[in-house]
Amino acid sequence: MLEISGLTIEFQDVKPPLRAVEDFSLSMEPGEIVGVVGESGSGKTMTALALLGLLKRHAKITAGTMVFKGKDLLSLTPRQWQDVRGKEISMIFQEPMTSLNPVLTIGRQMEESLRLHTNLDGKSRKARALAMMEQVGLSQPEKLYGCYPHQLSGGMRQRVMIGAALVGNPSLMVADEPTTALDVTIQAQILDLLKEMNREYKTAILFISHDLRVIQSICSRVAVMKQGQTVEAGLVADVLSAPKAEYTKKLLAAIPHRGNRLRKKRGR
Amino acid sequence: MEVRRVCAGYGRGRKYRRILTDVDFCLYKGEILGLVGESGCGKSTLSKTILGFVPVESGQVIHHTSRPQMVFQDPFSSLNPGKKVGWILEEPLRMQKIPAAARREKAEAMLAKVGLDKSFLNRRPGDLSGGQRQRVSIAISLIQGSRLILADEPVSALDVTIQRQIMELMLALQEELGLSYLFISHDLDVIYQMCDRVMVMQKGQVVEEGDVERIFEEPRHPYTRSLLAASLSYRL
Amino acid sequence: MVEKRNMIVGGILAAAVTVFMLVGLFYTPYDPEAMDLSMKFAPASLAHPFGCDQFGRDVLSRALQGSGVTFLVAAGTLCIGGGLGTLLGLFTGYFGGWPDEMIMRFNDLIVAFPSILLALIFISLLGPGKYNVILALGIVFIPSFARIVRSQVIVHKDMDYVKSARLMGVGHLRILFVHILPNIRRTLFSALAIGFNNAALSEAGMSYLGIGVQPPDASIGRMMSETQAYMFTAPWSVLFPGLAMILMVLGFGLLSDGWSA
Numbered sequence: 142m143l144e145i146s147g148l149t150i151e152f153q154d155v156k157p158p159l160r161a162v163e164d165f166s167l168s169m170e171p172g173e174i175v176g177v178v179g180e181s182g183s184g185k186t187m188t189a190l191a192l193l194g195l196l197k198r199h200a201k202i203t204a205g206t207m208v209f210k211g212k213d214l215l216s217l218t219p220r221q222w223q224d225v226r227g228k229e230i231s232m233i234f235q236e237p238m239t240s241l242n243p244v245l246t247i248g249r250q251m252e253e254s255l256r257l258h259t260n261l262d263g264k265s266r267k268a269r270a271l272a273m274m275e276q277v278g279l280s281q282p283e284k285l286y287g288c289y290p291h292q293l294s295g296g297m298r299q300r301v302m303i304g305a306a307l308v309g310n311p312s313l314m315v316a317d318e319p320t321t322a323l324d325v326t327i328q329a330q331i332l333d334l335l336k337e338m339n340r341e342y343k344t345a346i347l348f349i350s351h352d353l354r355v356i357q358s359i360c361s362r363v364a365v366m367k368q369g370q371t372v373e374a375g376l377v378a379d380v381l382s383a384p385k386a387e388y389t390k391k392l393l394a395a396i397p398h399r400g401n402r403l404r405k406k407r408g409r
Numbered sequence: 410m411e412v413r414r415v416c417a418g419y420g421r422g423r424k425y426r427r428i429l430t431d432v433d434f435c436l437y438k439g440e441i442l443g444l445v446g447e448s449g450c451g452k453s454t455l456s457k458t459i460l461g462f463v464p465v466e467s468g469q470v471i472h473h474t475s476r477p478q479m480v481f482q483d484p485f486s487s488l489n490p491g492k493k494v495g496w497i498l499e500e501p502l503r504m505q506k507i508p509a510a511a512r513r514e515k516a517e518a519m520l521a522k523v524g525l526d527k528s529f530l531n532r533r534p535g536d537l538s539g540g541q542r543q544r545v546s547i548a549i550s551l552i553q554g555s556r557l558i559l560a561d562e563p564v565s566a567l568d569v570t571i572q573r574q575i576m577e578l579m580l581a582l583q584e585e586l587g588l589s590y591l592f593i594s595h596d597l598d599v600i601y602q603m604c605d606r607v608m609v610m611q612k613g614q615v616v617e618e619g620d621v622e623r624i625f626e627e628p629r630h631p632y633t634r635s636l637l638a639a640s641l642s643y644r645l
Numbered sequence: 646m647v648e649k650r651n652m653i654v655g656g657i658l659a660a661a662v663t664v665f666m667l668v669g670l671f672y673t674p675y676d677p678e679a680m681d682l683s684m685k686f687a688p689a690s691l692a693h694p695f696g697c698d699q700f701g702r703d704v705l706s707r708a709l710q711g712s713g714v715t716f717l718v719a720a721g722t723l724c725i726g727g728g729l730g731t732l733l734g735l736f737t738g739y740f741g742g743w744p745d746e747m748i749m750r751f752n753d754l755i756v757a758f759p760s761i762l763l764a765l766i767f768i769s770l771l772g773p774g775k776y777n778v779i780l781a782l783g784i785v786f787i788p789s790f791a792r793i794v795r796s797q798v799i800v801h802k803d804m805d806y807v808k809s810a811r812l813m814g815v816g817h818l819r820i821l822f823v824h825i826l827p828n829i830r831r832t833l834f835s836a837l838a839i840g841f842n843n844a845a846l847s848e849a850g851m852s853y854l855g856i857g858v859q860p861p862d863a864s865i866g867r868m869m870s871e872t873q874a875y876m877f878t879a880p881w882s883v884l885f886p887g888l889a890m891i892l893m894v895l896g897f898g899l900l901s902d903g904w905s906a
Contacts, residue, residue: 181568325447325640354598354642355641357641394573396598397572397576397601398598398602402602404441404603404604460812462811476812481808481809492827500810504813504814550812
């Protein structure tokens, strides 16, 4: 369904040009959840933005191809991009505080992609939006429909974002650190929700995170990135149990976990 | 250090909102005490109260040693962006009227302790990575000779590999100098790796307290259980 | 990059205009008051590079002296308005509480009036003349500086580095002046550059209306009001003072943009 090969992104406002992503390749099948993991500066967010045609002016794709459902994404005009974004590929972000528009109602934001990409009238749009809100676990959707983002908690906002991203029934959703800003209990709920939506709608998810624990809990395959390069890729189970690259080993060793207490002697 | 039935909150008069209710604990010498809880549970308020930034409504905070120092969560706002690292490190010594040469010497020695060479004295926080800044923050907290450090999410904003380095540094310094830490984190695994004892906080109250192994293996309070159930732990 | 270029161009312009103004305080090629009717409306020449005005006075000398006075007024205004405004903003922003509330409401009251109108009120109380203009404009300028500085201090005082300084045992005054103030200097410089323009323009406006600088002092505003009737017969007598003003506003404006970026 999605075929990225040899993708290279450069920042061209500095000399010499800075390679943010180098020779990145990835293929995704419908309904799959694939993870991209890396630390800050690894280029994982750049890759996500490229996939939505949202790169900043200074960042240029200098090599590679991105083919989505037979369409060459790199040859799309800005107009054609608008038809892909939101309808075919949608995105959710890390910061639920800033990624919803504070002056629009929840209902309005849930309907946005229907408004842009379908001919549904207001009534059926609202019906679809309310049904979707119910689906993402927002109780009393009728009441929330007219609310503004600041009246909601972080977890609820993230649910709204997921609902708004899925309401147009896209085949791919890019999720950039969607649970990083959330508390553990809310994080677990949101991950469960994403898995459930993935089963229900067969939406493929490209899941970007710095946290291997999250990747392990939700993805089937993973690519490990470091400073723009893919150091390792494969099934999550394989990569985590038998890492090949030095960097992956280092990353795995650094994950905080309960099998390894760093505090050896105890004080008192 | 002892915290005795402390209640504290923000606002004056009618607008007063109590955040902490009857928080009561001891931090022993050489101990690492973890404090875990979700956002808004009062973890940060507790550390601010201990430091005197938030007034106590009732109860008291007793410091048996010198005043505690703090390592902050966000390494980007905890260092003055306009000053050089050396200047910042020397500021508390300047307050104690220590002569310039001795100040510089001490700052250099402290940087070495946290694994940075003296070239960092002349660099500004803006040129440093998150991990390097956190090392500087640790150096600042130690330079006045305080042996009690409050660490409010000191590794949460860092990449995992850097996180690990800072955790190891803090543990090494603890052993070398006999420090006590109140280590605040939302990450249960980090708490498990670092701490001797842990307190679980919910809505301004400590709901459970005990040795790390005990809390993780047989949690008693329902809230602790739900936290543990929700947290993802890396499995081999 | 654009900001940097603006900053350089602005800096050069502002420096050139400042030098021109400073020179005018101490030196003019001719006596700016000396009339020579034989030179009435003489166009630009080697002896009089900017030509002469309706009384045969040397326009360059008058522009120099006028700029000098304008500079004095603008600088004086900044000292009073910028200085007191900054202090007020620092203290109210940092300490907050009811004094902050009161002073800021009073500020709102002053800001509600157009600044030139307020200056007019002060002048009508104090009487015209350049020192009174400085005093009047200075007072009128206090609120805007106080407001800008206060908002910046409020942002900084809640940052962890201020808490860290408290833990180091640093006192409030030192935190305010040594730890916080240097971090808001860019905003402050930017406001000062714009303030300089506004003060100079206000002075010109007031002098043009005849309530600012009084004869025999020249000022850019007075020169323009005196010679505007001869705009078409002797354009240079208006043009050069006007040009000096435009260059100054452009220079300090660009400089302000550069600092604030």
